[in-house]
Amino acid sequence: MDTREHHALGDIVLRVENVHKTYGENHVLRGVSLIMRRGETKVIIGPSGTGKSTLLRCINQLTTPDEGKVWLGDCEMTSPKEDINCARARIGFVFQSFNLFTHLTALSNVRIAPMKVSKMPKAEATQLAMMELERVGLADKADAYPAELSGGQQQRVSIARALAMSPQLILFDEPTSALDPELIGEVLTVMIDLARDGMTMLAVTHEMGFARVVADEIIFMEGGSILEQGPPDELVRNPKHVRTGEFLNKITELYGE
Amino acid sequence: MDLIWQSLQLMVERGLPTTILLTLALLGMGLLMGYPIAFLQVYGPRPVRWLCRGYEQVFRGIPAIVLILLFHSGLSRTFGILLPAFASGLLALGLRSSAYQSQIFRGAIQSVSEGQMEAARSMGMSKVQAIRYVILPQAFRLSIPPWTNEFSSVLKDTSLASAIGVHELMKQTTLIYTRASYTEGARWVLVILILVALIYWIMTALGNAGLGYLEKRTRIPGFEMKGQVER
């Protein structure tokens, strides 16, 4: 059942134009372009090694594209004049391996960026952090260290950490791939809630269930370029390319509906 | 028996303070110089990294005693720069310790996983902020065990300063046993040397205990529990 809310067509939050990236002999990204509007949720799928993660990293400039431009709102992130830290603060990034700061408690992990990057006073940052932890359902674990938390809990904390900076856009790089099956659900629930609350999200994932529930569009990438993109129902029932259909069949076999 | 007590007393009163002072000074000097060098070696531009590596190789590859004599005897006889023995010893051994310590810190920094830096940068932290708030606290904790080793090595190296006349524990001991071998007989030399060995051993044990305590105090809860969490 289609339970997505319809968002008003928002302004363009992200524009990716013709991004290329080559590692040695490997032309990983071949002229990828996409647009994200406020409130949209898009999911990128595709075989491994097709540059999906690289694309995300090129967006927040963890990896610098060889060619092409990326705009966050009005701000051109690929321009050398742009203060990259300022721009990154407005994009949230959730990693496959969580990357929580191991020497800090969950609470400290969430409040460190507001404090050190946005210069928020400690009391205010703590309040904000507690709020975000509550939002992901982990307020009671505020004083736990990452090593004391399960994988699913760690990932939820890392989402809270990304939310704490009030980002315009959140990027998810295979957020559930490193989790044990029974822990995936709790993370997806948080992500679905976020999407419903109107967050602009771009996620690389295999979780088709998630995509069909909240995605405005699914993007299928192969060999470094976007092969096809469209609303989930359309893509699943009427794929324009053979490869798209093949890939979708494979993952629904593996992961179920 | 009297001799034993007397010797111990002399060693502790006249030799031990200098040894302790020298050890602490060397560790401090090594720390102050070692950390920046380690950072430069990990995060600096290529020529700087190359320089740091060179520094490390040179000061680790030359025997301590050569450096000590170089800075004392060499400087004074060839260039007329006569440093007090303590200073020459400090300089020579300090440069050496900083080379070793920079390697320890470099290893610690590099063991902090890459993902930590990426996460920090993704939130908008500058490189400096990321190093200060994320990398450094973790690298520091990781460096404590090998640093405990360094403490032990430095303590033992101070004995070499006796070669240029620094009046530390070993120097004091040789004075004692030289005299004792005249007054009491050569057989006492062994006894006296065993005594000083015991003093060094006790100091090493105390230092290790202290650093072990520090390690416990700064340990991140959950690391040792890791195996039990995945339920």
Next chain:
Amino acid sequence: MGVIDFLGDLLPKLLQAAVVTLELTAGSIALGFVVGILLSFGRVYGPRPVRWFASGYIAFFRGTPLLTQLLLVYFGLPPYLAMIGIRISPMVAAIIGLGLNSAAYQAEYFRGAVQSIPSGQMMAARSIGLSRLKAIRYVILPQALRLVIPSWSNELIYSIKYSSLAYFLTGIQELMFVGRKEALRTANTFQVYIVVALIYLAIVLIVSRLLSMLEEHSRIPGLGIGRIQTDHRR
């Protein structure tokens, strides 16, 4: 030119002394190897008093300065040895002192190597019918010896450098001693010591290089991925 003459006079003497240094190193590391393996077996497989002794030995030689140990062997022991009619030359004393010291570290490295072999290896060996002794000989030992190579290389480098302490035991014509003699003969003391330093550096670098080549050559894929975490020497 002054420099050529200077070097031409100095180098042959130093290089000859360097040979003595290498002899000292070879002797001490060989002694250390034999004693070290015995210690390490004693510690793992021996009866209680042997284990105690081995632990005590290692603690002593690691917790006290090498200089103290050398002086002990050279000045402390001879009066007692004389009582049973033994005299030892400075060279022998140095090799014994350096060797016994090295043994303590080698024992630890070896123990670390044996312990880093997964316990499954011994279990598998016994399950196919090998006795404990045979299992050690054919399964554990070969692996342990390969695993210990990096630490052992470290120990060799250390031995080269600390052979310089033999200078405190007058009479051994090794590099530091001869170097000092030459240095004090001239006003160019600083330069002489620099040359001495460079020779040590050269020896260390060459030996390091040879050892890494050896390591590469004897590497078995899959073995020795984890480094042994014992106290590494300087």
